[in-house]
Amino acid sequence: MQVGFIGIGRMGSGMAANLLAAGHELTVYNRSPAKTETLIGKGAKLAGTPGEAARGNVVITMLADDRAVEQVVFGKGGILDTLPRGAIHLSMSTISYALDERLAAAHRDKGQDFVAAPVFGRPDAAAAGKLFIVAAGKPEAVTRCQTLLDALGQRTFIVSEAAATANLVKLSGNFLIAAVIEGLGEAVTLVSKAGVDRAQYVDLLTSTLFGAPVYKTYGALIAEERYHPAGFKAELGHKDMRLALSAAQQLQAPMPLASLLADRFLALMAAGGGALDWSALALIAKRDAGEPTKLTPSE
Amino acid sequence: MQVGFIGIGRMGSGMAANLLAAGHELTVYNRSPAKTETLIGKGAKLAGTPGEAARGNVVITMLADDRAVEQVVFGKGGILDTLPRGAIHLSMSTISYALDERLAAAHRDKGQDFVAAPVFGRPDAAAAGKLFIVAAGKPEAVTRCQTLLDALGQRTFIVSEAAATANLVKLSGNFLIAAVIEGLGEAVTLVSKAGVDRAQYVDLLTSTLFGAPVYKTYGALIAEERYHPAGFKAELGHKDMRLALSAAQQLQAPMPLASLLADRFLALMAAGGGALDWSALALIAKRDAGEPTKLTPSE
Amino acid sequence: MQVGFIGIGRMGSGMAANLLAAGHELTVYNRSPAKTETLIGKGAKLAGTPGEAARGNVVITMLADDRAVEQVVFGKGGILDTLPRGAIHLSMSTISYALDERLAAAHRDKGQDFVAAPVFGRPDAAAAGKLFIVAAGKPEAVTRCQTLLDALGQRTFIVSEAAATANLVKLSGNFLIAAVIEGLGEAVTLVSKAGVDRAQYVDLLTSTLFGAPVYKTYGALIAEERYHPAGFKAELGHKDMRLALSAAQQLQAPMPLASLLADRFLALMAAGGGALDWSALALIAKRDAGEPTKLTPSE
Amino acid sequence: MQVGFIGIGRMGSGMAANLLAAGHELTVYNRSPAKTETLIGKGAKLAGTPGEAARGNVVITMLADDRAVEQVVFGKGGILDTLPRGAIHLSMSTISYALDERLAAAHRDKGQDFVAAPVFGRPDAAAAGKLFIVAAGKPEAVTRCQTLLDALGQRTFIVSEAAATANLVKLSGNFLIAAVIEGLGEAVTLVSKAGVDRAQYVDLLTSTLFGAPVYKTYGALIAEERYHPAGFKAELGHKDMRLALSAAQQLQAPMPLASLLADRFLALMAAGGGALDWSALALIAKRDAGEPTKLTPSE
Secondary structure, three states: OEEEEEOOOOOHHHHHHHHHHOOOEEEEEOOOHHHHHHHHHOOOEEOOOOHHHHOOOEEEEOOOOHHHHHHHHHOOOOHHHHOOOOOEEEEOOOOOHHHHHHHHHHHHHOOOEEEEOOEEOOHHHHHOOOEEEEEEEOHHHHHHHHHHHHHHEEEEEEEEOOOHHHHHHHHHHHHHHHHHHHHHHHHHHHHHHOOOOHHHHHHHHHHOOOOOHHHHHHHHHHHHOOOOOOOOEHHHHHHHHHHHHHHHHHOOOOOHHHHHHHHHHHHHHHOOOOOOEHHHHHHHHHHHOOOOOOOOOOO | OEEEEEOOOOOHHHHHHHHHHOOOEEEEEOOOHHHHHHHHHOOOEEOOOOHHHHOOOEEEEOOOOHHHHHHHHHOOOOHHHHOOOOOEEEEOOOOOHHHHHHHHHHHHHOOOEEEEOOEEOOHHHHHOOOEEEEEEEOHHHHHHHHHHHHHHEEEEEEEEOOOHHHHHHHHHHHHHHHHHHHHHHHHHHHHHHOOOOHHHHHHHHHHOOOOOHHHHHHHHHHHHOOOOOOOOEHHHHHHHHHHHHHHHHHOOOOOHHHHHHHHHHHHHHHOOOOOOEHHHHHHHHHHHOOOOOOOOOOO | OEEEEEOOOOOHHHHHHHHHHOOOEEEEEOOOHHHHHHHHHOOOEEOOOOHHHHOOOEEEEOOOOHHHHHHHHHOOOOHHHHOOOOOEEEEOOOOOHHHHHHHHHHHHHOOOEEEEOOEEOOHHHHHOOOEEEEEEOOHHHHHHHHHHHHHHEEEEEEEEOOOHHHHHHHHHHHHHHHHHHHHHHHHHHHHHHOOOOHHHHHHHHHHOOOOOHHHHHHHHHHHHOOOOOOOOEHHHHHHHHHHHHHHHHHOOOOOHHHHHHHHHHHHHHHOOOOOOEHHHHHHHHHHHOOOOOOOOOOO | OEEEEEOOOOOHHHHHHHHHHOOOEEEEEOOOHHHHHHHHHOOOEEOOOOHHHHOOOEEEEOOOOHHHHHHHHHOOOOHHHHOOOOOEEEEOOOOOHHHHHHHHHHHHHOOOEEEEOOEEOOHHHHHOOOEEEEEEEOHHHHHHHHHHHHHHEEEEEEEEOOOHHHHHHHHHHHHHHHHHHHHHHHHHHHHHHOOOOHHHHHHHHHHOOOOOHHHHHHHHHHHHOOOOOOOOEHHHHHHHHHHHHHHHHHOOOOOHHHHHHHHHHHHHHHOOOOOOEHHHHHHHHHHHOOOOOOOOOOO
16 A cells, blocks of 8 residues: 555654555655654655655554644645545544544545544554554544554554544553552552562562553552653653543543542652653652652752 | 351351361351351351350451451450460451551450451352462461461462551552542543443453453443442442551551542442442442433432 | 723623723724624724724733634734734733733734733623732733723732733632632531531631631522522633643642542533532532432433 | 539630639649649639549530540540539530540430530630630530530530531531632642742732631741641641541541542641641642652652
């Protein structure tokens, strides 16, 4: 297929490489073109504007946030103007529920198709083609994307015909992970103040009821207070809680736990921890318990 | 060993039977003696008071709450008066951190030993000898209990020499489960208001990052809204959140997530749902989102 | 002075009339011109676009939300294009901290002045010229607005040179009122469940420590459950909590109480109460306590 | 009247002196008798046990907490054994809803009367006879106490026939004050991070909508960060939030704002601020915003 790929960052570079490897004709665009060199070396073409990358069957966007996606789609030289009728914008970024709805409407007005397909997984999973993909959109359009999705992930879950629901599911997943982190942070602080060993406690949890990867991964990081380098930054965790809350507000579904998490991430950021791994949320529970941490010094 | 067993309820009956099967001499006590008949038939002796059951090497208590344990230990004819010096009170009930500390001190004053060993597991696991046991106390005393614990559970975790920490770990485990329930409740409500199928959503979660039993069990109950009959009642979930908060207060370790959970369980109870399974906490998120539920009727 | 006035709603109509009465030359603009008739009858001129109303010394905007202000300022025929260099945009709407910052920058780039001056007070106070005004901006520009502000309010508080801080103070005031409402809602529910009379309880509060108008006004509404017609709608209360939280996020100052309030307002809206007075927040505490209310019916 | 007075502390000493001055025959008891000397010098008799102070028409208790009241009533030599049939125990301490219910029942069983009458006011108000008193109990018994209450306070509010409701109202009042403190703490932190002057901001609030003493008193303390010496200690604020939550639980009336306040007070205590004035709660909002405070040092 003729595929455009916009956003050659830590996730996108591995994903684009997998599409090349699967035999697709790739045109790539990145704001700073330097990052595209490896892909050009493997046969990708370079586009000078986002719109130039959108002249094929499908254009994929994999960008940092709403603003970046808005510029690339609606901005001057954006893909909305050049994407052919019947071609697909496959949006794989984690963005807001509201922007997804706006994108779906804008493409529909132009006779273009829109599929949202955000992913679960870190850069290593992206490079290995092992992402979990959550897709939503018109069934016929999703089907046309399937060979691309197969090259990018280990499994695709199709959640509904309304494109925006895919990001909702993605955000809810990050919300559930953050809830686990907060729970572990409070629990580890509690038992360790009573003299229980942190690592032994996490081992007990993950050997019994809490055997899932999410507890093993974050339990170990919290037990060892290994918050640097970040796998996923606290400030991105905060952003996702806010996107979840924004969708919750639009759908009128109050989420007090998400509110709690957003406030705690914000406290971590205010204390200088925004670039730490999001499991560093546990530092807030620790500080609240009067234990010394490396957060903002006192007066 | 000569073992007393006090509290022949849904959990205790299976546990006591396993001790008999392992060849121990058992003396049992229950407030309503009718429940002890099966065990008597298998060779257990019946004690007329808790104290009578406490004349051997070890006396086990497996009771509903602090009050029941206080009566059996400190009340007239209680075990504090009759347990021989050097014998052990093995307390397997889920009780408060504060009562554990009080029990440890009282037995120490009498030259008796005290081991706390609350369990994770439902009645079926108790009957099958498959409980997870969290033990704490003087190492030598815990060691003397080991053959009993081996007959009751699939694995024993020894957390510290301070007996009260065992219940702290137990309570923290129930706190983490309740956090999962609340998270799922909010997430399922959010996505289902946007049109995503509840069951399909839970399947997606448990097929990816959230593969632990706790997500599978509670995810299914919430997706299908199968809150009756209760595996573990909401009002007991509320009790455990309060015990966790009480310990958190004593240890000065604020737990805002536990506070949120306690308030939500209380709202469920106030709406008439105290006897539902604790996964019915998801009904509060649903009601808050304006969706109809079977909770308290409107005016 | 030559003054433009944009936004002739429930607040703006009274305010504009006061400016006319004080002898200013007024040009008014409203999206639906019908509402301007009374003012025209009193000598105001009618503008066909927002920009036409902005050709004098000062143009005042008094609009419902960020979106309305953005259209009137940045849209086609907006005031940014026509306001003379050195003239002032006096923004009296309650809008976001972020938009205030953006407006200040945009006007500065055009050599225009920008003063933010949101108000406390209901339509009756607006009509009577009894508003409290919170102003911020370049001191010299604020001074030039003073005669206008004197015609509109009983007192002007100048909070800083950074225009955006005026709305921050305004939003924080509404946050504090909402906190009083939530506190009263929880307290009244608690004591009335124990049999204390609601009205007698509020009387006790306001006769002792809580003599401020805010307790008298909202205490009476809550005691009598008089939530209709709305003085200030719950959905506007929710909007202001969200604006406060948005500023809190930008300034990295976590506000857990504001988060709680936002979630409670959202629950009220989801239950169909968005158009009730914002004191109806007390219905959520009441419903949580299992008491019947007129909110969303059960299944 | 023949009156016993138990608890000659900072509040009790002034109250007892007012009863003497009003001509009542006073018998006083205090655990450390030294504090009674001034009263003895003015004509009061000294009792050797609480029970000895309870042989007249009314015995007043004014003690620190539940435990102290329990000892004095139910302990050896306690007032339950000596108070004549038909005489009154007038309990003016701030205690739990549950203990009030227990006291009412115990006295009823002995043919004694029980009136609960906790107070609002600091030691200076107690000494000046200017307390606000919240009374509950059998109307006839409350009437018999009225001359005593008139000597102690500026006004008595009678809330219901159920004695326990008086403390409920008292606790709800402290809850509302703490809500004001938390609101001010969050708001002051927010606006001061944007550059608004703290004192000027508080002045603006108290000059407009928030003119009640509670805003003036606590607004000034927070603006100036004058948290020492304590008028009312943070740890007592925490105790009252917990008593309110305990009553809320018993009455099944969830109070999420009270939960938030309890957690924040606990964080303040864990950071070493338990002996500061309870308005120091504002330090937690400040620390959460990454501002330096004098709380627990970092690692």
